[in-house]
Amino acid sequence: MVARVKPVRNWLLILSGLGLLGGLSSVTLAYSISSFIGNGTYSVSLGLGMAFLASLVIKVAIAYFQDVLANRIASKVKAQFRSELLSVSFKNINARSAEVSLLATRGLDSLDAYFGKFLPQLVTTVLITPIFVILFFVVDPISGVILAVTIPLIPLFMIFIGLATKTEQDRQLTSMSEMGNHFSEVIRGLGTLKLFG
Numbered sequence: 001m002v003a004r005v006k007p008v009r010n011w012l013l014i015l016s017g018l019g020l021l022g023g024l025s026s027v028t029l030a031y032s033i034s035s036f037i038g039n040g041t042y043s044v045s046l047g048l049g050m051a052f053l054a055s056l057v058i059k060v061a062i063a064y065f066q067d068v069l070a071n072r073i074a075s076k077v078k079a080q081f082r083s084e085l086l087s088v089s090f091k092n093i094n095a096r097s098a099e100v101s102l103l104a105t106r107g108l109d110s111l112d113a114y115f116g117k118f119l120p121q122l123v124t125t126v127l128i129t130p131i132f133v134i135l136f137f138v139v140d141p142i143s144g145v146i147l148a149v150t151i152p153l154i155p156l157f158m159i160f161i162g163l164a165t166k167t168e169q170d171r172q173l174t175s176m177s178e179m180g181n182h183f184s185e186v187i188r189g190l191g192t193l194k195l196f197g
Helices: 002-038 046-091 097-109 111-139 141-150 153-188 190-195
Strands: none
Touching: 002 046, 002 111, 046 111, 111 141, 153 190
C-alpha cells in the first residue's frame, strides 16, 4: 500500500510545484499590468513587455500541465481504490452489490473534480496567498491590513458550505443506495416473480 501511495505523493509534489510557479507567474502578470496602467503614459518598456509575455506563456503552459497531471493522479488513485474495493467486497459476503457498484462507479468518479479542480486550486491558494499579502503590505499597507483581516473569513465560509454540502451528499448517496439495493433485489427475485406470475 505504501509503495503504491508513494508515486501519487510524488505527483502531488510536482503538482504543488506547478501551482507555486503558476502563482508566481500570476504575481508577475499583475505587476506588469499594474505598472503599465500606473505609469500614466501607457507606454511599455521592453523588459516589462517581455516579463508580461513570459509570465503569460508560463501561466498557460502550467494550467495545461496541471490539468493533465491532475487527471493522471485521479485515474491512478481511482484504479487503486477500485481494485481494493472490489477485493474487499469479494471477501465480505455481507457487502451489498448495489452499494459496491455505486461506490466503484459514481462514487470514485467524483475524485476527478477533487484532483482536477479542488486540489490544484487549494495548493496554489495556500502557497500564493502569503506572497500576495506581503506584496499588498509593501505597495499599500492599508489594503494589506484589510486583506489580512478578510482572508481568514474565506475558510470559515468554506467550512459552512462544506458542511451543508456533506449533508446533502450523504442524503443523496443514501437515497441512491436504497434505490440500487431495491433494484438489485428485484432483479435477484425476477425468476421467482416470473414463476408465480
